[in-house]
Structure formats: C-alpha cells, structure tokens
Amino acid sequence: MKQLDLQVIQQAQAWLGQGRGVWLCTVLSTFGSAPRGPGAMLVALDNGEHCGSLSGGCVEDDFLERVAAGYFTPINQVVRYGDGGLAPTMALPCGGVLDVLVEHLAPDDATRQHLAQIEQAFAGGELVARQVIPGTTQRSIRAGHMGDARVAVSDQEISIRIGAVQRLILAGLSPVAEFCAGFALSLGYEVILCEPRPEVLARLDLPGVQVHEVLPAVFIAEGGCHSATAVVALTHDPRLDDLTLLEAVRTPAFYIGAMGSMRTSEKRFERLQRIGGLDADAQQRIHAPIGLNLGSKTPAEIALAVMADILRVANGIDRQRL
Numbered sequence: 001m002k003q004l005d006l007q008v009i010q011q012a013q014a015w016l017g018q019g020r021g022v023w024l025c026t027v028l029s030t031f032g033s034a035p036r037g038p039g040a041m042l043v044a045l046d047n048g049e050h051c052g053s054l055s056g057g058c059v060e061d062d063f064l065e066r067v068a069a070g071y072f073t074p075i076n077q078v079v080r081y082g083d084g085g086l087a088p089t090m091a092l093p094c095g096g097v098l099d100v101l102v103e104h105l106a107p108d109d110a111t112r113q114h115l116a117q118i119e120q121a122f123a124g125g126e127l128v129a130r131q132v133i134p135g136t137t138q139r140s141i142r143a144g145h146m147g148d149a150r151v152a153v154s155d156q157e158i159s160i161r162i163g164a165v166q167r168l169i170l171a172g173l174s175p176v177a178e179f180c181a182g183f184a185l186s187l188g189y190e191v192i193l194c195e196p197r198p199e200v201l202a203r204l205d206l207p208g209v210q211v212h213e214v215l216p217a218v219f220i221a222e223g224g225c226h227s228a229t230a231v232v233a234l235t236h237d238p239r240l241d242d243l244t245l246l247e248a249v250r251t252p253a254f255y256i257g258a259m260g261s262m263r264t265s266e267k268r269f270e271r272l273q274r275i276g277g278l279d280a281d282a283q284q285r286i287h288a289p290i291g292l293n294l295g296s297k298t299p300a301e302i303a304l305a306v307m308a309d310i311l312r313v314a315n316g317i318d319r320q321r322l
Helices: 002-017 058-068 109-122 175-186 216-224 238-248 262-276 280-284 299-314
Strands: 022-031 041-044 050-052 077-081 097-105 128-132 139-143 151-153 158-162 167-171 190-194 210-212 229-233 255-258
Touching (some): 002 022, 002 041, 002 050, 002 109, 022 151, 022 158, 041 058, 058 097, 097 109, 109 128, 109 139, 167 216, 167 238, 175 299, 216 229, 216 238, 229 238, 229 299
Parallel strands (some): 190 210, 229 255
Antiparallel strands (some): 022 041, 128 139, 128 158
C-alpha cells in the first residue's frame, strides 16, 4: 500500500504544478472493519478527480461529493466516518469507523517542498514525521524514528510517520527464514534473502522474494539497509550471523535480531565484543534471543514470534505494554 501512497503524493505534485489546489486525506485511525489502515492517503480535486483510497469506496464517494459541494473549509481538520460521524453518514455498510485528516494544499513553493520531502521518504530516503496543526493551515516535517507511533493525535498536533516500504533482510536461508519470508510478504514487506551458499539456493522456492547470492554482511555494507529495514540472522551459523550483526549495527535498520538460546546469545555477544569491538550501546540494538516469548518450538512458530516482534517495534509498541 505504500506504493499507492507514493502515487498519491506524485499525483498531488503534478496537480500543484498545474497551479491547482488539492485536498489531501490521511486515515488517522480505524475501528472495526476497515480495508486500509492508519497512514493511508487519498488526494482529490474539486471536480472529483482523485488518486488513492481510504476505504472500499463508500467513504471516497461521500468525500468527493462533499468536496464538490464546497462542504469543507480549507484548513486542517479531522472528520469521522461511521458511528457518530458526518451526517447523514452515521453508519458505514461494513460497520467500521474511520477518522480522517483532511487538508487543503495550496499550489505554492512551501507545499511543493513539503510534498517533495514526503516523496523522498516513501522512495527510501530519510524516515520523516509530518506534523499537522488542526484548525490551521500549518504543517511541517521533522526527522522520524521507527519508535514513533505510525499516527499520533492530540488536540494540539497530529504526527504521521512516513517512510519507505518496510524491508526484511534474511541473512541466510533456514526453515525459520522461509516461514518469516511468507509472513513478511503477507504483511506487505519487501523481502530480500542474502545467501552465499549455492548448494542451499539450489532447493529454493520462495516466490516474491528477492534473492542475492552474496554474504549478507556484504549486501548490508553496500547500502542494503534503510531506516525501515529489519535484519534477521536465523541460521545458527556464526560465519553468517556474526558478520551480519556487525554490519547491521552500523546502519539505521530499525530491527536487528539473531536466533539462538539465551546461552547461545551470551556467547555470541562475547564474540562480537571480542572480535568486532561491539560496545554495550550497539549490543542493545540486537534482539537476541530473537522474537516474542510465545513458547514457540517449530520453525513456523518461531517465525511467527520473530515477525510479531518486528511488527511490535515497527508500530512503536514497548514490550511492557504487551
């Protein structure tokens, strides 16, 4: 869905370049059934032309009708669709509820610069957070962090985290890595497998996964990570895992993890400190043992625990809140 939101921003820029003001909508929160989550975007013109989506269609149709009728004032505002929302749309057919940020963007240099920063973030540049002040026309961009909530709303400010499509780098192939790949693809991740052993790749069958016959550490050192990247070492092979971790901690990757028991992890940290000079701060970035403690035993269960922990960190949820 991030690719669709990139298209939204690019279409908005094209219309602004023609001297046309646009309406930009962003889903802030959903309750109950909802086909798109927080952060989903739509841009529209007064005549009904639009790009992107907020729901399965019912919200878009109502919104475009209201825009054409001049219903919205050109300030930052939050509207609700569903129970307790805009009359007469008091209930959606799916039973869900959506809170949507509505902004009017004027075709000026400040707006074009703002959208250019968003486009760069979606394309894999620096992670950013949009800050929008309700009841005004003020908006700004600051540096973002994966620990930030995807969307945070208060009476004074709305913050929306924006970045590239989330990426999962699998450092070597293993049964757990295979299941992680399937789960990650279902979650919309870009999945990259780095596996230098040709005999292992000979049996590979993972549709949708990008495969690089190279040491994971080499791929990472050559720029394979951005701030929306998770790196997982799941082979139990120190020749792959240790080098991967040493390179990964030098990158802005938001999640770095390695599989193994508590005893195995302690030995690994000792090696990383002794051989790679990894200090305490760098070690703190590594999740080892990896994953949530779900009592997992099988490769599929371990992979589920790994991806659940990655999702937790990506959504800015502290372990203490689980």
